[in-house]
Amino acid sequence: MRFSIPKKNMIIIAFVIAAGFAWIIFSRFQDQEKTDAQNQGMKSVPVEVFPIQQGPIELRRTFSGTLEPNDEFVISPKINGRVERLNVDLGDSVQQGQVLAELDNDEYVQAVALAEADLLVAKANLVEAQNALEIATRELSRADKLRSRGVASDSQFDAAKADQLSKQSRQEVSQAQLTRAEALLETAKIRLGYTKIAAGWTGGASFRVVADRFVNEGETVAANAPLFSIVALDPIVGIIFVSEKDYASLRLGQQATLVTDAFPDICFNGQIERISPVFGKDTRQAKIELKIDNPLHQLKPGMFIRVTVVLDRIEDAIIVPEQSLTTRDDKTGVFVVNNDTSTVSWREVTPGIRGNGNVSVTGQGLSGRVITLGQQLLNNGSEVTISNAQEKSDSVIKETPIK
DSSP, X not given: OOOOOOHHHHHHHHHHHHHHHHHHHHHHHHHHHHHHHHHHHHSOEEEEEEEOEEEEEEEEEEEEEEEEXXXXXXXXXXXXXXXXXXXXXXXXXXXXXXXEEEEOOHHHHHHHHHHHHHHHHHHHHHHHHHHHHHHHHHXXXXXXXXXXXXXXXXXXXXXXXXXXXXXXXXXXXXXXHHHHHHHHHHHHXXXXXXXXXXXXXXXXXXXXXXXXXXXXXXXXXXXXXXXXEEEEOSSEEEEEEEOHHXXXXXXXXXXXXXXXXXXXXXXXXXXXXXXXXXXXXXXXXXEEEEEEOOTTOOSOTTOEEEEEEEEEEEEEEEEEEGGGOEEETTEEXXXXXXXXXXXXXXXXXXXXXXXXXXXXXXXXXXXXXXXXXXXXXXXXXXXXXXXXXXOOOOXXXXXXXXX
């Protein structure tokens, strides 16, 4: 008697057999991995090392900013007029007191001539009044003598006295008119001088530069209309903005270096001149102004700059590569190669200044060499095999700018 197995059951049996074979293979693979791991644990771990350094290290920050002129003002005329001549142009150097532009002065020359004529009239009137007063004074003296002899009456004396007082008053008026005429002449001369527009400023360098020109010869300008923009370029001002994190490390007089795209191979020196006492509500940053020496006028207002400031410095620090830091039980430390050069010891450290792939650390037992590669497989006391062919060394390590 023959038994037939349903096709559905045959599929199930085949699946069970395949699953069994898969489990056997997986178990053997797991056993092999455990064996390899045990064998690996018994072997020393290949690592790379780096010598622990001791020396100065600096904490630097690089900030982006722009240049502004140390001083900037606009040259404008004080009177209306037609521009007759421009003596300077864009980019020219100007000296303090130099005449930069001239306006048509015909009207003001005539005003001076008229004031001079009025002054001459006032002087003549004063001379006439003085002569009249001198005569009236003599007449008063004669009347006084005649009255004392009984020849002249009191009324005659009074008439002479009144005339003398009138002539005295006339002299005083003439003197005042002369003073007024002199003042009007001086005013006319001043207004004539306004037709020559000069550069005037107080303090700073005696030479400055024309940054912009706003008019052409022949144009008619109104009073206070801008003609030129004059700037001072030495020293020049650098403007940067810093966050609260770096603000506390800045101080007046702190030295800084800067570079520009225009002169990438030149490092310019400056110092912090002003520190804003407030932070912007939108940016949460404070404005910092730097004074930058610019004797050759290479730096120009509006240039983009990158300013590097040393925020902190340790003269005698213990320095290790930053990649040597590792974490064990939520603590930061390094693995130090023991004297036998075949085992390592875990040393807890406190990181400090970072930069250029290095970090200053403080802790106990930090001397010799630290593990820089392979420390993830290590524990305290693990055996190691140093694999880097030539150890690197630096005499002094400094932090490079952080961009």
